[in-house]
Amino acid sequence: MTNVLVLVGSLRAASTNRQIAETAVQLAPEGVDLTIHEGLGDLPFYNEDVDVEGSVPAPVAAFRAAITAADAVLVVTPEHNGTVPAVLKNAIDWASRPYGASPLNGKPLVAIGSAFGQYGGVWAQDDARKAFGIAGANVLTEVSMAIPGSVVRFAELHPKDDAEVVEKLTAVLDGLVAATRPAAA
Template identity: 65%
Template structure:
């Protein structure tokens, strides 16, 4: 049985350390799992019920919803912007939470990880993301966490995939999410 995990990155910057962390997750996916890095969050308009009309949902939002519907689990990579969740990631969660009662998260497992410059690695933003995911209908894995502090220094010359400690921790996160998603698929 193959398990599909959709990765959403809350930073649009080309050199984003969270994007690099997501790339590492793709690389470290266990056998029987694939981690798909969603491209296109920047093109999705801000959520607005006036444009979320069946048959005329903006194409970028429809693409996100289709990818999420096809996923068995979610892995969100969250930088911390002014102590909270980046707008692009919150917007994706808002689109995926609709239509009300039938959103794409639909009880599927979701884990939240990330790295940030600060000494706590973005835990405030990650906590806010977990809260939003839970309200949006995901089965948030509260005990599957990874917060990496000091990203600017730690990853200045090393890709997260080449940092042994990070690689081990990220591999464990993906494996645990894979296990939860596999249980959901089998049920």
Template identity: 65%
Template sequence: MSVRILALVGSLRAGSHNRQLAEAAVKHAPEGVEVELFEGLADVPFYNEDIDVEGGIPEAAVKLRAAAGQADALLLFSPEYNGTMPAVLKNAIDWLSRPYGAGALSAKPVAVVGTAFGQYGGVWAQDEARKAVGIAGAVVVEEAKLSIPGSVTRFAETHPADDTEVVEDLTKVVALLSQAPATAA
């Protein structure tokens, strides 16, 4: 039986290095692990309790929750926007945290990785994302970390899937995440 990991990318830009990093995770997932890249975060409206009601939940949010619910674990890819995670990623976490105590993140292993232009590779944003998913009820796999600095220059001519060091480090993260146990909700 294979482990299913849902990848959420916090950048909506078509040429995003974090999206490319997620594509590398899909391509180089270890045997027995399937990484699925979720498409559609741009369509998920900002979380609003008034629309999170039976019969009123937007279809894009329903799809996000269903995909996360079917996954064994989640892998978040976060760039750093002004020292923190992008709103689209925070919004996904908010939708997945509900209903309170029983959201799609509840007791599910989650790891956060990413790349950014700065010298620390988006560490602040990734730390914020870990904090948010932990509060939302996920099991944060703290040892599964990867922050790649200098994305604009490092990936100017090389896709992350073709960078041997990145592939090796990313494969380790995916393997750690795939072996992390879920906890009882």
């Protein structure tokens, strides 16, 4: 079984990116388990003074444990003011520690999403890729998905019912899962 941790960069319960993440869970190939991490909003703002071994806040310990247990990470994010939402950036900061021993080290990671703008949130996705890469993840830049016009496009249509989203999301999952498997000799 391949375990993929899904991080959603929006805290809004009915966000389009949350719906895309839920669609990814439904589209998981056989032998792949996708789990949406529900605790990003519970992470305190990163503060090195409280990031002390033995007294790390419980939501942080749970978050790091979820990353450690995962074989790969799928990030689904909107774009806030041209970059990643604060909740996602904060999660990256927590996941990047402890320095040199991040639970992200070497994990395949893909950043995708949807946004209202005409580019579908590519700036946020690029910033997420950059920050996660610096944090140690094996960022798959060749696997991507940006869906523009989210507010209009999904006003009356759920992403799971959008053939283009399903096709692209299936390709994203295939690429992410392939990165978790050793190359054939």
